[in-house]
Amino acid sequence: MSTDLAIEAVGLAKSYGSTSVLDHVDLRVSCGGVFALLGPNGAGKTTAVRILATLTRADAGRVRVAGHDVDTQRREVRRRISLTGQYAALDEAQTGEQNLRMMGRLLHLPPRLVRRRAAELLERFDLTAAGRRRVETYSGGMRRRLDLAASLVGEPEIIFLDEPTTGLDPRSRAAMWEIVSELAVAGVTVFLTTQYLDEADRLADRIAIVDGGRVVAEGSAAQLKEQVGGHRLDVELTAAAGPEAFAAVVRQLGPRAVTADPARRTFGITTDGTAAHVRALLDEIDAGRDRVARFDVHGTTLDDAFLTLTARPARAETRPSPTEIRPTALQRGSAHV
Amino acid sequence: MSELALPKAAVRPAPRPAFVDAAGDAATMIGRSLRLTVRSVDGMITALALPIMLMLMFVYLFGGALQTGIDYVDYVVPGVLLVCAGFGAATTAVTVSSDLTTGVIDRFRSMDVSGAALISGHVVASVVRNLVSTALVVAVALAIGFRPSAGVGDWLVAVGVLALFVLALSWLSATVGILAGSPEAANGFTFLVSFLAYPSSAFVPVDTMPSWLRGFARDQPVNTVVETTRAALTGRPVGSVAWHAVLWSLGIIAVSVVASSVLFNRRTR
Numbered sequence: 001m002s003t004d005l006a007i008e009a010v011g012l013a014k015s016y017g018s019t020s021v022l023d024h025v026d027l028r029v030s031c032g033g034v035f036a037l038l039g040p041n042g043a044g045k046t047t048a049v050r051i052l053a054t055l056t057r058a059d060a061g062r063v064r065v066a067g068h069d070v071d072t073q074r075r076e077v078r079r080r081i082s083l084t085g086q087y088a089a090l091d092e093a094q095t096g097e098q099n100l101r102m103m104g105r106l107l108h109l110p111p112r113l114v115r116r117r118a119a120e121l122l123e124r125f126d127l128t129a130a131g132r133r134r135v136e137t138y139s140g141g142m143r144r145r146l147d148l149a150a151s152l153v154g155e156p157e158i159i160f161l162d163e164p165t166t167g168l169d170p171r172s173r174a175a176m177w178e179i180v181s182e183l184a185v186a187g188v189t190v191f192l193t194t195q196y197l198d199e200a201d202r203l204a205d206r207i208a209i210v211d212g213g214r215v216v217a218e219g220s221a222a223q224l225k226e227q228v229g230g231h232r233l234d235v236e237l238t239a240a241a242g243p244e245a246f247a248a249v250v251r252q253l254g255p256r257a258v259t260a261d262p263a264r265r266t267f268g269i270t271t272d273g274t275a276a277h278v279r280a281l282l283d284e285i286d287a288g289r290d291r292v293a294r295f296d297v298h299g300t301t302l303d304d305a306f307l308t309l310t311a312r313p314a315r316a317e318t319r320p321s322p323t324e325i326r327p328t329a330l331q332r333g334s335a336h337v
Numbered sequence: 338m339s340e341l342a343l344p345k346a347a348v349r350p351a352p353r354p355a356f357v358d359a360a361g362d363a364a365t366m367i368g369r370s371l372r373l374t375v376r377s378v379d380g381m382i383t384a385l386a387l388p389i390m391l392m393l394m395f396v397y398l399f400g401g402a403l404q405t406g407i408d409y410v411d412y413v414v415p416g417v418l419l420v421c422a423g424f425g426a427a428t429t430a431v432t433v434s435s436d437l438t439t440g441v442i443d444r445f446r447s448m449d450v451s452g453a454a455l456i457s458g459h460v461v462a463s464v465v466r467n468l469v470s471t472a473l474v475v476a477v478a479l480a481i482g483f484r485p486s487a488g489v490g491d492w493l494v495a496v497g498v499l500a501l502f503v504l505a506l507s508w509l510s511a512t513v514g515i516l517a518g519s520p521e522a523a524n525g526f527t528f529l530v531s532f533l534a535y536p537s538s539a540f541v542p543v544d545t546m547p548s549w550l551r552g553f554a555r556d557q558p559v560n561t562v563v564e565t566t567r568a569a570l571t572g573r574p575v576g577s578v579a580w581h582a583v584l585w586s587l588g589i590i591a592v593s594v595v596a597s598s599v600l601f602n603r604r605t606r
Contacts (some may be wrong), residue, residue: 053447078449088445091369093376105365106448108358134376150444 005064006031006158006189012061014047021047023213024061029206034180034190036204037273038197043194044213046086049162052191053083066157082151083160088143088149089150092136096127096146099135103153121149125179141172148179159183160208161192165199177203197302207302211310224305231273232258232300233281237265238293249285258307265293273297338580357436362450370432374462385470388421389477390604395540396481405542407571411485414478415495415566416539419559421474422499423534425467426506427527432512433459434523437604452601453594456511463507464500471499486572495569496580505586506530508593515600533559538567558585 007029014022021044029035037045040142050056052065054074066080090099097118104114122131130138135146144164151159156201164180165173180203183190183278194200200207201221208218217224237246243262250260250267271277278297286292374380395417400409433456436442445455475483487495509525517523536550537543537560542552554560557591568575 036521055446075449078447083443083446083447085443087440089440089442091373091439091441093373094369099370102365102369102443103448106362106445106450108353108361108531154448 004031005029007035007063007064007065007191009048009052010061012048012051012058013059014044014051015059022051022058025106025213025215027052027208027215029191031189032184032187033047033205034184034192034203036200036207037191037193037210038195038200038207039193039210040195040310041206042212045210046162048210049083049160049191049193053160054078055083079154080157081160082154082156082158083162084147084151084164085162086166087104088135088147090143090147091134093134095134096122096134096138097131099146099150099279100153103150107154109153117153126175127150135211139172141168141175144168144176145179147175149207152183153156156188158189158191161190163193163195164192165196165251190235197306201302209306209309217305217309221302225300225302227309229242230300231271231297232268232304233271233278234259234266234268234298235282235285235292236294237291239265241265241291245291249291253285255308258304268304270300270308271297359451362454363457366450366454367461368458368606370458371465373432374466374575380428381466383419384425384466385473387424387446388401388417388470391420392417392474392478393481396587403541408482408484409444410478410482411571412567414475414483414485414568415479416534416563418471418474418499418535418566419502419537419539419563420531420534421470422467422503423530423559424527425470426463426503427461427510427530429459429507429510430514430517430523430526431520432463433511434517435520437515438520452515452598456508456515456597456601459511459514460504460507461586463510464503467503467507468496470499485570487570491569491572491575494575494579495566498562498565498579498586501583502558503585505558505589505593508597509589512593512597512600513552515597515604518530533557534563537563539563556581558582558589561585581585 005028006019007027009025009027012022012027017223019238025044025048025310027037037048039045047056051058052063052070054065054070054077057071065077068076068080070077070273091102094102099112100118100121103219104117105111109117118131119128122128127142127146127149130142135143136265138146148161148164161180165176168176177199180190184203184205190203192199192203204221206218207224208215209224210216217227219227237249246267248266253267253269255266256269258270259266261267264289269281271281278295282295297318347377355526392414393415395408403412405412436455436459442455460586510530513526514523517526536546536554537557538554539559543554543560546554561578562585565575565579565582568578
C-alpha cells in the first residue's frame with residue numbers, strides 16, 4: 001500500500017442486523033488537506049468515521065489509517081488520530097480547563113506541558129475567559145470549540161470531525177470553518193463528514209458523496225460540478241399554468257430535473273449552458289410559450305451535483321424532505337429564480 | 338486565533354513502561370470521578386440523607402418494639418452503616434451506566450484509556466463517598482445515644498471490613514452498570530442490594546427469623562460484614578466471621594474485576 005495516503009479503506013462493509021450501513025466502500029485520502037464525506041442523514045457517514053477512528057469494527061474490508069491497520073494496530077492508529085463526534089465528548093460538570101488537562105494527562109504528557117497546552121488551546125479557541133467555568137454553562141458553539149480543542153491536545157496527524165457544524169448558529173459555524181482551514185494549513189489531515197453542501201464546497205479539497213452506504217461520486221468540488229453538467233437552468237412556471245401542468249412537466253423531465261418546488265412552481269435542469277440547449281429545453285417545457293414566467297441560467301452548485309448523484313429524482317412526492325438535504329440548498333436554488 | 342500547530346517533538350512523550358501509564362490513567366480517572374462526585378450535589382444529599390433517615394426510623398419508630406439484648410441503638414447502628422454503604426456502593430451502577438451513555442467514553446477509548454482505569458475511577462470515588470457518609474452517620478448516631486465500646490483496634494477492624502466490602506460492592510455494581518442497558522435499569526440494582534440487608538442481622542437478630550431463612554441470613558455477605566462490624570464496635574471478640582466477611586469481599590472483587598473488564602470491552606465495541 002502506498003505510504004503517502006493518510007487513509008486507505010478498501011471494501012469497507014458494515015451491517016447492523018439485516019440493515020446494510022456501508023456497502024463495500026473504498027476511500028483514499030491523501031496526507032494533508034481536508035477530505036469531506038458528504039451525504040444525507042443515514043448515508044453511513046458516522047459509521048464510516050467510527051470505523052476509521054477504531055471505535056467500531058467493520059464486517060469486511062481493509063483499513064489503514066496513518067500507515068497502520070485499524071484492526072491489528074489499533075494502538076498505533078489511536079496515537080495518531082483524534083475524533084470529534086457529533087455530540088460533545090466532554091464532562092459537563094468539569095470546567096473547560098479541567099477537561100483539557102485531563103486529556104493531556106491521559107496522553108501522558110509531562111505535568112508542565114499539560115498545563116501549558118490547556119492554556120494555549122483555551123487561548124486559541126477564544127475560551128480563556130470561560131476556562132474556569134463548568135462546561136454545562138457553555139453555549140453550543142463554545143462546547144464545540146472546546147471539544148475540538150480537546151481533540152488537539154495530543155497533536156494528532158489526522159483529525160476526524162463528524163458533522164462539526166450541525167446545530168451551530170451561523171457565527172459559530174464560520175468560526176469552526178476558520179479553525180478547520182487553519183488546521184489544514186498547519187499540515188493536519190482533516191476528515192470531516194457533513195450533510196451541508198456549502199460546507200464541503202468551502203472547506204474540502206476532495207469530496208466523496210455517499211448515499212445508501214455507497215460512494216456515488218468522488219472528486220474535487222469543481223470535478224463533481226463538472227460531472228453533472230456545467231450549468232443549471234432554473235424555471236418558474238406562471239400561476240396560470242396550474243399544479244397539473246407543473247407535475248406533468250416535471251414528470252416529463254424525469255431525472256433531468258434536479259430540483260422541484262411545487263409551491264413556488266420552480267424546478268431546475270442541468271444544461272451545458274449553450275443557447276441552443278437552453279432554447280431546446282425551454283421549447284420542450286413550454287411549446288405554447290405561455291407557461292414560463294421566468295428563467296435563470298447559472299453555474300452548477302454542489303447542490304445540483306449532490307441531488308443528481310444521489311439519484312433522487314426531483315419529483316415532489318418522492319423527494320426527501322428539505323431538512324434532510326439542507327434548508328439553504330432550497331433557499332439558494334430559489335434565489336436564482 | 339494564532340496558528341494551531343506546535344512542534345511535534347515537544348508533545349510526544351518519551352515511552353514509559355505500560356504499567357506506569359496504566360497507573361497514571363487510573364489516577365487521572367479517579368481524580369475525574371471524585372470531581373464529578375463532589376459536584377453532583379443531589380447525589381451527595383441522597384447518599385447522606387437516606388441512611389440517616391433510616392437510622393432515625395429504626396431507632397425511634399421500630400426500636401421500642403425490638404428486643405436484641407442490648408440497647409437497640411447500639412445494635413442497629415452497624416446495620417445502618419451497612420445499608421448506607423450498600424446503597425452508596427450500589428449507586429455506582431447508575432454512575433457507570435450513565436457515564437457510558439456520554440460521548441466522552443468514545444474519546445477515552447480513542448485515547449486508549451482502558452476500561453479498568455475508567456471503572457477504578459468510579460469505584461474509588463464510591464469508596465471515598467461512602468467513607469464520608471459513614472463518618473456522618475456515625476456522628477449522628479453518637480448524637481442520638483450510640484455508645485460503642487470499641488478500642489482503636491476494633492474501630493480499625495470495623496472500618497477496614499466495611500471499606501473492603503464497599504470496594505467489593507462498588508466493583509460489582511460497576512459491572513452491573515456496564516451490563517445495564519440504561520441508567521434506569523441500573524438503578525433497579527440499588528434496590529436489590531439494599532434489600533439484602535433485611536434477611537440479615539442488620540435490624541433484627543437472625544434467630545427471630547423462620548428456620549429455613551436462617552442459614553441464608555447467616556452466611557450471606559451482608560450479614561458477615563454486619564456481624565463483624567457489630568462485634569468490633571460493641572467490644573466483643575470478632576472471631577471467624579471477620580474472615581468470612583473478608584473472603585466474601587475478596588471473592589466479589591476478583592469476579593467483578595475480571596467481569597467488568599470483559600464486559601466493558603464487549604459493550605464498547
